[in-house]
Amino acid sequence: LGMAEVHLNEELECEMTASRLVYELDTTGELLVDLGSDQTSCHNPFSGGYYPVQLGFEEAKQLLSTNPGKFRTLVQESLKRHVAAINRLADKGMFFWDYGNAFLLEAQRAGADVQKRGANKTEFRYPSYVQHIMGDIFSLGFGPFRWVCTSGDPQDLATTDSIAMSVLEESIRQGVSTSVKQQYHDNIRWIREAGRHSLVVGSQARILYSDQRGRVSIAVAINRAISEGRIKAPVVLSRDHHDVSGTDSPYRETSNIYDGSAFCADMAVQNFVGDAFRGATWVALHNGGGVGWGEVINGGFGLVLDGSKEAEERAKMMLSWDVSNGVARRCWSGNDYAYEMICQTMKENAALKVTLPHKVVDENILEQALKH
């Protein structure tokens, strides 16, 4: 986006794949930007995550070690200039969004003009990608479920891919809602083609976006394959932080929670404790990943499937909690998909009892309440 301020002429060809910018010639002859985001490491802006535009790389590195205070001031000036360029382009029609790297947060702290007009300090004039682009799939319980084949054998990974694909296809045959079906179709396509793309560079591991039902069914089927010897060694289940339940992060994972609770850490903590009691092999509760220390709490887990009956029970209990905890919370905060999904999950599992929220029918009541 440093380039965004430059008036590019018609002949110039732009190849800025990394910065995800799309240029277009407008009627004035200027090349303007249609879509914009920023991917600097703004979760750590003053220790090398963001380099100020005023200095060259070597110069900046030196200043960082000799005068970190001055470096910080230059970063903040640079961020203000950066946002001024974004605002100018946005005024001409660019769609800008936050990538989940604390860019808007740090820009605001630097004094840049990113606050939404007439809103409180926590609302920015540009959305986070979770608010605007992902389509609230977390409320449907979808997130990056993943597993690692401890045998390290690519053949085991191929077997798990094929198991996951059959499980999702079978779920569609048994019937899923329209919103879930679309996600399943995308995920089936991904898992069918994943092996062919040779993406594995280390551990034989796979990520597959899935909902609660999919995660539990895949885990049970993989566990069975281990017990039958079709997979040679245990498989470890986990997921990303960027998921339904594990992370409280008002500038990323929980940025589309609008009832004020996005600024609490309860969900991640309950996720961590609940997973621990329901059979996770290990759990972790930590702070700061991706958006900066003090801005996020993450709960994570690992669960070893060893082919035993106990492992199957643990997977059923723990994965259900790991997803439903967050869906329930998103339901209470008024996210519609989450309401739909938690009702559906209660139908499928009579043991699950979630208190349902009562929707405010007359918005004026809220206005009145705020006035008093």
Ligand SMILES: NC(=O)c1ccc[n+]([C@@H]2O[C@H](COP(=O)([O-])OP(=O)(O)OC[C@H]3O[C@@H](n4cnc5c(N)ncnc54)[C@H](O)[C@@H]3O)[C@@H](O)[C@H]2O)c1
């Ligand atoms: N949305 C998500 O799920 C998600 C996923 C991964 C990472 N992230 C976040 O995205 C950020 C970037 O992650 P990464 O792994 O790509 O980090 P990285 O440090 O590898 O890349 C950041 C890049 O920004 C460049 N840069 C620094 N200052 C710049 C400036 N003023 N102008 C232009 N470029 C500049 C650096 O040279 C570097 O290439 C992090 O804050 C990370 O937490 C978000």
